[in-house]
Amino acid sequence: xxxxxxxxxxxxxxxxxxxxxxxxxxxxxxxxxxxxxxxxxxxxxxxxxxxxxxxxxxxxxxxxxxxxxxxxxxxxxxxxxxxxxxxxxxxxxxxxxxxxxxxxxxxxxxxxxxxxxxxxxxxxxxxxxxxxxxxxxxxxxxxxxxxxxxxxxxxxxxxxxxxxxxxxxxxxxxxxxxxxxxxxxxxxxxxxxxxxxxxxxxxxxxxxxxxxxxxxxxxxxxxxxxxxxxxxxxxxxxxxxxxxxxxxxxxxxxxxxxx
Numbered sequence: 011x012x013x014x015x016x017x018x019x020x021x022x023x024x025x026x027x028x029x030x031x032x033x034x035x036x037x038x039x040x041x042x043x044x045x046x047x048x049x050x051x052x053x054x055x056x057x058x059x060x061x062x063x064x065x066x067x068x069x070x071x072x073x074x075x076x077x078x079x080x081x082x083x084x085x086x087x088x089x090x091x092x093x094x095x096x097x098x099x100x101x102x103x104x105x106x107x108x109x110x111x112x113x114x115x116x117x118x119x120x121x122x123x124x125x126x127x128x129x130x131x132x133x134x135x136x137x138x139x140x141x142x143x144x145x146x147x148x149x150x151x152x153x154x155x156x157x158x159x160x161x162x163x164x165x166x167x168x169x170x171x172x173x174x175x176x177x178x179x180x181x182x183x184x185x186x187x188x189x190x191x192x193x194x195x196x197x198x199x200x201x202x203x204x205x206x207x208x209x210x211x212x213x214x215x216x217x218x219x220x221x222x223x224x225x226x227x228x229x230x231x232x233x234x235x236x237x238x239x240x241x242x243x244x245x246x247x248x249x250x251x252x253x254x255x256x257x258x259x260x261x262x263x264x265x266x267x268x269x
Contacts, residue, residue: 020144023137027229031236038240047192047248049121056122060108063123066131070100073139081147088152091161092222095168096142099214102172107179116186138230145226154223164221171213174199178207194253201258202266204246208238209264239264 042048045059057065074097083089111117178199185193199206215231242264249257262269 016144017149020141020149023141024225024229027137027141027226027233031229031233034233035236035240038237039243042241042244043127045123045127046121048244049124053124053126055125057125057128059117059120059123060112061123062125062128063111064104064108066128067100067104067135069132069135070139071097071104073136074100074143077140077143078147081144081149083150083152084147086152088157088161089146089150092146092150093143095165095218095221099172102176110180110183114183114187116189141226142230145224146222150222150224160223161221164217164219167217167220168214169217171210171215171217174210175207175214176210178205178210182207192252194249194257199266201261203242203262203264204249205238205242205264208242209266212238212264239269243269 044050044053045062056062074093078084078089078093081089111120181195181197181200185195199209203209212231212235215227215234219227219231246261246263250259
């Protein structure tokens, strides 16, 4: 009976993931989440950004580690190989990135991160951790003979995206540490898109969806674009309004040459 209950919960959670992506994309096209440069009052108490990022992203580590061993495929090397990149990404997001924020001098003057937004992100990450952990450790099909070619191709794309994401984050934090306020980022992918950090994350989860070939990973990839795409366009508009003619208008928002 417990297995039947979990199967129902898993499928309803997966359906929810797919259903929330379109309204997320549409709503964020008009209203940006109130953190960072879009901070505005009216969202309740705030947290220091490093603490907020650590707390709201943390379920992707502790909940994944708790749930993964409960699956029937938990000891399968294929399942373990697939969950490893997911955990690696969130080790960077939960541990490394908040520490870098904390060590950035300008973080002392950064706008607080709204607690309500952090709680919503916490709930989302609980859902995502549950879906990815249970999908790979229990519900995935590992009988296909194409597993390893697909895995290594997806892994290469994943690491390409992660490299872009980490490099772009470090570049933006370095610019903030100079204490000159917002400046126009230049060099590398910054010459093509306003948000290479978002582009890298989208590439990451596309590679992850390819290597896992699961509905849960595909849903996460789609949701990532639905969440980051509108914010990337808003960031590009913000740069254009702030810097005017100095900002390169040929830069796209997040996908080079396309979007």
